[in-house]
Amino acid sequence: xxxxxxxxxxxxxxSFHALKNISMQIEANTSVAFIGPxxxxxxxxxxxxxxxxxxxxxxxxxxxxxxxxxxxxxxxVKVDTLRKDVGMVFQKPNPFPKTIFENVAYGLxxxxxxxxxxxxxxxxxxxxxxxxxxxxxxxxxxxxxALSGGQQQRLCIARALAISPSILLMDEPTSALDxxxxxKIEDLVHELKKDYTIVIVTHNMQQAARVSDKTGYFYLxxxxxxxxxxKIFTNPEKxxxxxxxxxxxx
Amino acid sequence: xxxxFEKLVEGGLLISGSVxxxxxxxxxxxxxxxxxxxxxxxxxxxxxVLAVHNTNEVAKLSPEQLMDIFDGNITNWKEIxxxxxxxxxxxxxxxxxxxxxxxxxxxxxxxxxxxxxxxGKEPGIIAFFPEQYLLQEHFQGKVLPTxxxxxxxxxxxxxWYPTATPAPIFGLIPLLLGTLLVSIGAIVxxxxxxxxxxxxxxxxxxxxxxxxxxxxxxxxxxxPSVVYGFFGLVVxxxxxxxxxxxxxxxxxxxxxxxxxxxxxxxxxxVAEDAMRTTPRAMKEASLALGATQWxxxxxxxxxxxxxxxxxxxxxxxxxxxxxxxxxxxVTGNAAVIPTSFFEPVRTxxxxxxxxxxxxxxxxxxxEALFLLGVVLFLITLLLSISVExxxxxxxx
Numbered sequence: 001x002x003x004x005x006x007x008x009x010x011x012x013x014x015s016f017h018a019l020k021n022i023s024m025q026i027e028a029n030t031s032v033a034f035i036g037p038x039x040x041x042x043x044x045x046x047x048x049x050x051x052x053x054x055x056x057x058x059x060x061x062x063x064x065x066x067x068x069x070x071x072x073x074x075x076x077v078k079v080d081t082l083r084k085d086v087g088m089v090f091q092k093p094n095p096f097p098k099t100i101f102e103n104v105a106y107g108l109x110x111x112x113x114x115x116x117x118x119x120x121x122x123x124x125x126x127x128x129x130x131x132x133x134x135x136x137x138x139x140x141x142x143x144x145x146a147l148s149g150g151q152q153q154r155l156c157i158a159r160a161l162a163i164s165p166s167i168l169l170m171d172e173p174t175s176a177l178d179x180x181x182x183x184k185i186e187d188l189v190h191e192l193k194k195d196y197t198i199v200i201v202t203h204n205m206q207q208a209a210r211v212s213d214k215t216g217y218f219y220l221x222x223x224x225x226x227x228x229x230x231k232i233f234t235n236p237e238k239x240x241x242x243x244x245x246x247x248x249x250x
Numbered sequence: 251x252x253x254x255f256e257k258l259v260e261g262g263l264l265i266s267g268s269v270x271x272x273x274x275x276x277x278x279x280x281x282x283x284x285x286x287x288x289x290x291x292x293x294x295x296x297x298x299v300l301a302v303h304n305t306n307e308v309a310k311l312s313p314e315q316l317m318d319i320f321d322g323n324i325t326n327w328k329e330i331x332x333x334x335x336x337x338x339x340x341x342x343x344x345x346x347x348x349x350x351x352x353x354x355x356x357x358x359x360x361x362x363x364x365x366x367x368x369x370g371k372e373p374g375i376i377a378f379f380p381e382q383y384l385l386q387e388h389f390q391g392k393v394l395p396t397x398x399x400x401x402x403x404x405x406x407x408x409x410w411y412p413t414a415t416p417a418p419i420f421g422l423i424p425l426l427l428g429t430l431l432v433s434i435g436a437i438v439x440x441x442x443x444x445x446x447x448x449x450x451x452x453x454x455x456x457x458x459x460x461x462x463x464x465x466x467x468x469x470x471x472x473x474p475s476v477v478y479g480f481f482g483l484v485v486x487x488x489x490x491x492x493x494x495x496x497x498x499x500x501x502x503x504x505x506x507x508x509x510x511x512x513x514x515x516x517x518x519x520v521a522e523d524a525m526r527t528t529p530r531a532m533k534e535a536s537l538a539l540g541a542t543q544w545x546x547x548x549x550x551x552x553x554x555x556x557x558x559x560x561x562x563x564x565x566x567x568x569x570x571x572x573x574x575x576x577x578x579x580v581t582g583n584a585a586v587i588p589t590s591f592f593e594p595v596r597t598x599x600x601x602x603x604x605x606x607x608x609x610x611x612x613x614x615x616x617e618a619l620f621l622l623g624v625v626l627f628l629i630t631l632l633l634s635i636s637v638e639x640x641x642x643x644x645x646x
Contacts, residue, residue, distance in 0.1 A: 050538060055537070080541065080542050083537065087538065088534075094532055094534075094535045095535075096550055097532075098553070106539060106549070107539035156535070159539065
């Protein structure tokens with residue numbers, strides 16, 4: 001089943017042509033990694049799926065992006081409803097200046113959930129999902145800033161999961177973390193892709209190879225190659241891809 | 251050579267740093283030194299004496315009682331703990347009502363004797379006259395001992411009559427209440443408005459609107475306060491008088507309105523800067539969870555920048571409390587305890603500005619004004635300390 005279907009996407013920051021005619025299909029319950037050198041447009045492309053680029057003034061999109069068969073850039077689409085279905089985890093852990101519990105409950109509260117028992121249940125479930133529960137169960141009332149970076153990032157994932165999205169976008173989720181935290185999050189991605197469609201942007205080639213079913217290689221705003229991760233890393237079709245994954249540039 | 255130059259610059263910086271902090275310290279020391287003298291100053295005018303009849307049992311009179319006596323509000327000694335005798339207030343200028351000019355002598359050389367004689371004759375008299383006319387020997391009355399102004403008279407006093415004779419009255423309460431009333435009014439008016447503008451500029455306005463508004467608001471901060479006062483006097487005061495159908499428009503409310511306008515730029519710029527420091531990641535996290543822009547503003551941005559917003563509020567209050575000129579021009583300057591917003595009041599800074607020019611240096615009035623300055627200084631110091639405390643408080 002096709003979950004995300006991008007058709008001939010062009011994107012501009014002012015006059016800068018950031019994405020050039022990109023088409024890509026992402027299947028449900030798989031994980032896809034975007035790789036490529038800095039400034040190649042992979043994060044920009046990722047942020048189109050939950051319309052995060054709407055926040056940046058002077059940008060323009062051409063082409064269509066369908067999620068579950070609906071064009072998310074249609075006029076009638078409510079952005080906050082879309083974002084409920086498409087969760088996002090950012091490069092740096094960005095918990096709110098609230099307690100651990102309130103961080104996870106935030107998404108539910110802004111979406112109008114009032115049922116206390118349901119909120120508590122969901123918070124616990126989400127924290128268990130990201131394997132953080134045992135570490136924080138005694139300090140749910142503490143500030144989220146008291147956690148370590150890796151814990152904060154898992155908290156942010158729990159926060160995104162609490163509103164049960166079907167897609168999870170991860171924008172370099174481990175680039176600010178230590179190796180142990182990184183491997184925990186990678187394990188998590190493996191676990192989560194059973195229930196979610198995961199798109200992950202990464203600079204770490206091994207990470208892409210470890211966590212993704214498919215990989216897209218971006219270069220200068222173009223999607224150079226997209227296919228099975230195993231194939232991309234062992235036998236890429238394009239020379240540019242070969243050069244990048246072997247570390248000759250980037 | 252370069253090393254020498256660097257040393258020179260370093261020395262220059264050190265000197266300017268220490269000179270400026272020293273200057274500030276000196277000002278504070280000066281303020282306290284001048285103000286502290288008030289409680290070592292006799293409550294009656296220096297060089298004058300108060301005398302009563304020998305049989306009078308009243309030994310002490312407070313400045314307020316003295317004023318009531320000489321104003322005719324207290325007419326019998328029994329009201330203030332004496333015998334049942336009618337009070338006869340006497341000033342030097344009244345002497346000619348009792349004695350002819352011949353009796354006083356061509357050079358007024360008999361004045362001391364006559365005063366003494368008069369006091370001896372009238373059991374209800376209280377006489378206030380220059381010390382030089384006090385008969386040195388065989389004085390037929392009783393000179394009341396001079397007493398110093400007490401802190402409780404100053405800090406608890408409900409009247410401010412700095413030029414009353416024989417004893418001026420320096421009561422802090424009406425001025426303090428006037429200051430607080432005007433300042434609180436100003437904050438109540440400017441806070442919702444200022445925060446609204448700050449939120450608008452930080453989160454909602456687009457670039458062009460912001461670039462247009464920001465300089466205007468900063469310009470507002472640069473207008474001299476006397477211009478605000480003038481504007482208030484010509485526009486706001488008549489408007490208030492007409493709208494609320496008051497006998498006078500110069501009221502605490504007019505002061506609050508003018509101050510509110512003056513405090514706005516401070517509140518707006520500080521609060522806006524605080525809100526803009528909310529990391530973009532924080533905002534994006536909220537929006538990515540399906541929160542609307544408004545939910546993001548009041549659930550993330552305001553809590554995150556609450557310490558900055560509080561600083562904005564306190565700085566606004568600080569400006570309001572210390573402001574002199576504009577308030578002086580529009581509040582009517584009646585030093586009475588205010589009972590409503592629509593009455594003239596007088597603030598501490600306005601009092602200092604208006605009265606310092608006519609207070610003889612070193613006198614009680616002069617020292618009382620300095621003490622007012624100290625009170626003002628302590629209030630603003632308290633405010634700045636609370637800003638420090640709030641901003642340094644760790645956010646949850």
